[in-house]
Amino acid sequence: VRIVVHGGAGLVEPAREAACVAGCEAAVRAGLAVLGGGGSAVDAVVAAVRVLEDDPEFNAGVGCVLARDGTPELDAAIMDGANLGFGAVGAVPLLRRPIDLARAVLADGEHALLVGDAAWEFARERGFSPASVDELVTPRARERLARALARGRSQDQGPRGTVGACAIDLAGHVAAATSTGGLVGKRRGRVGDTPLPGCGTYADDLGGAASATGHGESIMRVTLTRQVVDRLRAGAGAQEAAQAALADLAARIGAEAGVIVVDRGGGVAAPHLSPDMPHGWGSVESVHAAVR
Numbered sequence: 108v109r110i111v112v113h114g115g116a117g118l119v120e121p122a123r124e125a126a127c128v129a130g131c132e133a134a135v136r137a138g139l140a141v142l143g144g145g146g147s148a149v150d151a152v153v154a155a156v157r158v159l160e161d162d163p164e165f166n167a168g169v170g171c172v173l174a175r176d177g178t179p180e181l182d183a184a185i186m187d188g189a190n191l192g193f194g195a196v197g198a199v200p201l202l203r204r205p206i207d208l209a210r211a212v213l214a215d216g217e218h219a220l221l222v223g224d225a226a227w228e229f230a231r232e233r234g235f236s237p238a239s240v241d242e243l244v245t246p247r248a249r250e251r252l253a254r255a256l257a258r259g260r261s262q263d264q265g266p267r268g269t270v271g272a273c274a275i276d277l278a279g280h281v282a283a284a285t286s287t288g289g290l291v292g293k294r295r296g297r298v299g300d301t302p303l304p305g306c307g308t309y310a311d312d313l314g315g316a317a318s319a320t321g322h323g324e325s326i327m328r329v330t331l332t333r334q335v336v337d338r339l340r341a342g343a344g345a346q347e348a349a350q351a352a353l354a355d356l357a358a359r360i361g362a363e364a365g366v367i368v369v370d371r372g373g374g375v376a377a378p379h380l381s382p383d384m385p386h387g388w389g390s391v392e393s394v395h396a397a398v399r
């Protein structure tokens with residue numbers, strides 16, 4: 108069994124490094140607790156992403172970045188490599204644990220992606236309640252929005268985030284999960300790469316699983332995670348597949364991004380074009396984490 112997580116491509120100030128490493132380690136351990144007990148890759152990536160959503164250091168769940176009007180709108184997705192099952196939510200306001208709602212969409216199976224305020228109809232049916240603004244929005248998120256608004260438009264450059272996890276379980280099944288508040292100062296209704304299959308999130312037992320982070324409008328144009336998994340299916344290992352897909356993104360569009368990958372042999376990789384990308388990986392024997 109193996110799991111790899113990320114806490115977003117961008118720049119991590121020295122003062123945040125230790126907290127980002129600790130957050131990634133905690134997420135890896137949460138996923139390993141599931142996998143080590145014989146649990147599924149789907150359950151493991153949900154467990155890992157929940158930890159990162161609850162951690163205010165990362166742009167997902169608590170501490171997520173804000174849209175232009177100062178409110179949070181969240182995107183999240185999960186994909187099950189065993190059957191190509193996909194569940195996702197986009198631009199849903201005031202959602203405390205977006206990955207849990209994506210998981211509910213996957214389990215329900217009628218649709219693959221629910222968006223906006225109306226997604227709350229399904230969420231309420233499944234027992235979710237909206238979070239308060241105070242629960243989700245941190246002083247740091249408000250400061251980041253103020254800086255982005257001072258520049259006049261949503262953030263094109265500089266630090267951005269997203270969290271994600273990819274895992275392979277004892278049965279050899281893979282899964283990927285990704286969750287984000289998107290871009291600082293985005294328009295309301297904007298949906299990024301995270302909840303789009305093959306863009307921010309993809310998993311197929313025939314190759315492996317991938318979760319992306321970075322500038323969503325660029326990542327979706329090259330279908331980054333589908334590119335990674337196609338290369339895995341063709342026989343590349345995790346590192347080779349991830350680097351080749353990022354090289355294509357860099358050559359064609361030049362965006363800042365990163366991707367985590369687990370291949371069907373249990374190999375993991377976490378390359379990034381950004382200066383930093385907090386990430387962690389582990390097996391039952393050991394856990395590691397790094398900022399770059």
Ligand code: GLY
Binds near residue numbers: 182268288301319
């Ligand atoms: N990659 C996260 C986003 O652009 O929304």
